Amino acid sequence: MTAGVPGSASFRCRLRPGCPGAPRNLFRRVLVLMGEPAVLGGATVNLKITAAATITAAALLAPQLHAQTLDVPALPAPIPGPSTEGQVLELDLITAYEMAMSRNLDLQVGRFSIASADANIHSASGVFDPNIGIGASGDWTRTPSTTILEGSLVPEYRNTRFGIGVDGLLPTGTLWSADFGTNRFETNSTFYFLNPNWTSDLNLAVTQPLLRGFGTLVNRSGIVVARNSRAQTAEAFEMLVVDTLRQVESSYWNLVAARRAVQVAEQSLALAERLLGETQERVKVGTSAPIDLVQSEAGVATRRQALITARNVASNAEDVLKTVLGFDQPAEWLTKIETTQTYEFAPFLPDLASSIETGLEKRPEIRQQQLSSEILEYYVRMARNDVLPSLDLQASYGWGGVGGKGETVDPITNEPIVVNDGFPDSMDQIGNLDFPNWRLGVQLGIPIGNNAAQGRLAERRFEYDRSVVEMAALHQDIIAQVRIAVRALEDGAAAVEAAVASQQLAARNLEAEQTKFDNGLSTNYQVLQIQEDLAQAELALIRTYLDYRKANIGYRVATGTLLDFLDVGIVDPGQPDIPNDYWKDVEWLQFDDFAGSADTAVPVANLAPAP
Template sequence: MGSHTKRHRRNRRLLALALAAGSTASLPPVTLSEDPHRPILPEQRCLEIRSPGQLCQVCVPVTPRPATVLDNQFDFPTSYLTLNEAINITLANSEVVRVLGGVTASTSGRTIYDAAITNTTIDAQRATFDPNLRLNNVWNQTESPNAVFDPLDPANAIIGGTQNEGYGLDFGLSKRNMLGGTSSLGVNSNTNRITPGIVPLNPADRTTTELSYTQPFLQGAGRVVNQAPIVLARIDTERSYFQYKSAVQQSVQGVIEAYWSLVFAKTDLWARRQQVEQADFANTRTEARIAAGDANAGDLAQSQLALENFRASLLASEANVLQRQAALLNMLGLPPYEAQRTIPVTPMAEELIEVDWAAINELAQRERPDIIELKLILEADQQRLLLADNQARPQLNGVALYRWNGLEGIAPSGNRIQSGSGDFEDWSLGVNFSVPLGLRAERASLRQRQLLITRDRANLDQGLHQMQHSLALSLRNLEQFFAQYERFQAVRQAARINLERQLAQYNEGIVQFIVVLQAIVDWGNSVSAEAQALSQYNTEISRLELQTGTILQTHNVVFFEERFRSIGPMGRLGEEPCYPRSLPPTASVDRYEGGSQPSEEYFDLEDPVAKRDAGASNLPNPVDLDREVEFQKVDETDSDEMTDEEIDEVLRKRSATRTLGDRIRGLFRR
């Protein structure tokens, strides 16, 4: 009844969503540009918000339902994937760079287009020094009425007027140079014809040609100051590139971590399955012992409880595999569903790498993108300080002008006359000075820039400090995980021997099931811990390369510039030159070994219960638990403690065969 009600409610919700979607889709599309056609537009007195269905709709890839714990799809066909292929697929699908965060991937906010977009600001700043052309043409006609006395009737007046037709040309060309000066060339021509009228020249054409130059001597003067905006644009482009590079480095490290995490999850899943099989086998044995009268109901309840707990752990392990597999697919840029299950096949590194502490510190301060960005921020601060220092100076400009004036026209006799070249010339020289008294705002800006440099130097020192601690942490983790891997190898061997012995004694009724249960837990945990330690060690190798800023170099990843055509200096009628478009990374990683079997198989996974009989001959001889232990009798009168030599002598005499601990240590000895 309860499940039927839940299904009914779920169907009602789905129906409501479908109706809502259908009603939204039926609405007519509305654009923001639709305004009423009125001479005066009305006021906006209400909120006009379009519904989501009226906005631009995009296509979502249609994929089957992804795997879940209720439909894990573990029986699907498999597809082997090496770590080289995983990294190359990630780089090929990194138009928007993704980074790993826990069991999912998210966007880093960086794309392959960022550096090219910022690069356009360099030309925007250079445009300040481009020549500026001005050309204005004006045609006009003016007719002004005038009242005059009638010469034939002085008591009367007549209205007349003159017509003035004119044409004006204004041409100018100016350019600013790197020293801050501005050169200008100007040509002006004005032609006037007055009808009717008797004037000396009709039409008359006045022309002027002038050259001028303005040079600042204090504020705005100097090549370095005038080039500072261009240098700042270049620094911003470099910052954008290194921010993008940092995101790609994190992406490569993230896909490596996701790959090894999936290998560990699959190994842990195998161990949990073995625990379930062993617990199920022990439960079956308990039932048989109850039938034979060798066990009671309490033993059966205990074994069933243990079996269910192991099944719950198995379910959590299966969910972890699905989550890790989904995280890897997300990093690869692939949909959540895959027709063929991805199987990692690259073996993990099992050798301890040697790390030169001084060398990785030098590499990190030179190659880490975050340290490089702090250095670029300091360079930008220096350029802004130059600008602020220059702005804190008075305005002192030298001005020079030279002008040639000309006049030509038609006299009443019909002859065209004109002035001679160079007959009428103007010139001027001047020095202009202006300054805000006190320069309060400019001096405040200068102090601000000086303090910003001090702050950013402190940030760089802190960045180097944090860099060293991050390197030290990676180094400690690297050696810790490798040492734990070696220890957990020994623990796994000991746990397997312990499990086999406890199962054998339980089947003979010597020990209780709680001992077998603990042995099963210890063995499963030891397999999982060994795989986790090795996975963490391999992940930490990539993290150390990330901390040094060399993970792309060690994986042979470089960036290549893609270009595209756009409008050039000659305008839309000229040829379109090529400009930077994007910086995608190369997908040419071949650092890691391939493989012909799943990566977890390199852990020598085998069922200790199934292999117990086959490998019994290779195990130490069983210990006779019923054998009486002989003790050395010490005289009551002898109150002195035994020396170490006497204890060793007693142990040599009493240990005709090796102890169980010696046998285990012999198995673990390399």
């Protein structure tokens, strides 16, 4: 039998006795109401006992899910305050999901991890941010003269410098800069005909790596790694959501089962107390010996102890659920949780081959390992580039200008020339491009031996090869998990059938033994023993239902379909856009070395894409 989608007609039909395909015998044997007759093989037996475990007749399998998707934010959000304090909180499973998804503290930590990864992407893109520098300085010197060529007995020199510049790095590895500077010089030397004078210059320079350090592969490494890390963090958050949902499921039904166990213990104690009362009446009328009271009293004491233990287990189970739901205020812990979820049983037998295929496709661990392998392959390409020699092209171009105040004589006409322009004249010369200058060169560096780079390349290749083996091991592990999960469903359905039959037979056995005891054909010890058998059968039935419910959720986890099954969606705005991440899609710029840049399987520019 295959599972339907919650809310679909086929799914609802299987949940109602009498529908085509519904397990009629199972429902007829499970649906035993407190104080009502039970139908067993066509015979009606009026059960005077109250089998608390049969309240769980609708087994813990198919929650009545809400019609709309439960959205889980992937980024930090305000944590809702407590809805009740010191009161009773009626809680169905959907409300439990919603509370856990909004208040669970582990999820909050996971959200901050994603926000931190987003910030890391912005931080990594800062390597391409331009830098502006502004400087000003001055100096003054006065020294005694040692030669007549200094133009003064005690020469004095004063310099005042101003400068501004901008530089940056491009994704191709290009270092660029633009600098403007000016210097005001003044002296008492008679040999300077421009005094004071202004010397200004404007220079543009680039340094372009042609081998090692060239291209977007190397220079965008910080961004690529940050994006990959963010994608892995998102997958880890999905796994955290899945684990939290499973914890909600487990803790919710553990609480339900624990409280059913309390009811079983209460009913067992009630049966023992009734037997004690009947024994006391028999002793009074002389049909039983006083020694029979000892067995009955011992049975009551034992069941009271079992009831205390069951209540303690139920209290602990409630605290575990509160922890998963995110109760973090002392007042919230005073709230009593009343579980209200209805549950129904329908055997679910998935196909093993398709389940394995689904698990290998949808498990977030697979995607996370793929991202890890991609970034390790990226590291291999970077290491290949690092093995290359360095070959840098260096070029600069600029203009200069000079201005100042002074007098001189035209060497041709012998007429005096008076200069009184200063700083504006030097700027005019730069603006008119009167005095250009340029520089062009290459610089080659070849490491002898290159052991460090070669060792790093070998290390990166081994790391990548290891990730391939780790992926194969992960596939193997997921296949094993799916197989175990499918078998758990198959065995669990049979176990439920057997546990229901065992509980019903134990109830009939106690009814028969009680009748024999009333007719003087049985002893207190035998009745107490069969009462204990019934209690154990009821507890076993509860555990079987719980195990089947866990097996169903475990199957969804193993196949990576729990979020779809529970209709839970993670709202992730995706990776942030950054202004400096350009030229990433130009293939010829994705250079690592001449041997392997063209045959890499994974496009580096698309590593860890934004979801």
